[in-house]
Amino acid sequence: xxxxxxxxxxxxxxxxxxxxxxxxxxxxxxxxxxxxxxxxxxxxxxxxxxxxxxxxxxxxxxxxxxxxxxxxxxxxxxxxxxxxxxxxxxxxxxxxxxxxxxxxxxxxxxxxxxxxxxxxxxxxxxxxxxxxxxxxxxxxxxxxxxxxxxxxxxxxxxxxxxxxxxxxxxx
Numbered sequence: 001x002x003x004x005x006x007x008x009x010x011x012x013x014x015x016x017x018x019x020x021x022x023x024x025x026x027x028x029x030x031x032x033x034x035x036x037x038x039x040x041x042x043x044x045x046x047x048x049x050x051x052x053x054x055x056x057x058x059x060x061x062x063x064x065x066x067x068x069x070x071x072x073x074x075x076x077x078x079x080x081x082x083x084x085x086x087x088x089x090x091x092x093x094x095x096x097x098x099x100x101x102x103x104x105x106x107x108x109x110x111x112x113x114x115x116x117x118x119x120x121x122x123x124x125x126x127x128x129x130x131x132x133x134x135x136x137x138x139x140x141x142x143x144x145x146x147x148x149x150x151x152x153x154x155x156x157x158x159x160x161x162x163x164x165x166x167x168x169x170x171x
Contacts, residue, residue, distance in 0.1 A: 047153050048129060051170035052079045057163055058119060064162035079145035086131050088143045097132040119157050119164055
């Protein structure tokens with residue numbers, strides 16, 4: 001019995017020591033305030049509102065669920081963002097909620113194992129937009145285009161399942 005208590009105590013101490021050793025990117029600590037942009041009076045940079053076309057993927061050697069055939073089938077697909085809805089292909093989310101976070105190059109590297117410059121982003125940080133189905137920003141919209149990075153008014157970078165895609169504003 002006493003031996004079991006000692007083993008449990010040692011196991012517990014080791015567990016506590018190891019739990020403090022992890023390194024984790026925390027966008028929230030270094031980020032601008034989170035903003036909820038559905039039916040809000042606060043203005044959002046409407047740079048991303050409108051129709052976007054998936055133009056290319058970045059071959060960065062990261063782990064992805066997409067093979068070449070999947071990637072080719074996504075090229076040319078359309079993604080729409082507005083206050084009233086977000087849509088990828090035929091999958092439409094009514095009344096989306098957008099979360100805006102400024103991510104530093106360091107945090108981006110920790111989270112994605114990719115530098116911003118590898119995505120042709122020259123700034124030291126980038127604005128990440130995430131699409132949610134609820135006002136509490138707990139239910140993530142699980143479609144292509146639900147996480148993207150604003151680069152300029154004519155281009156955004158979408159991250160989905162290990163692959164980065166460049167999207168251009170539809171003309």
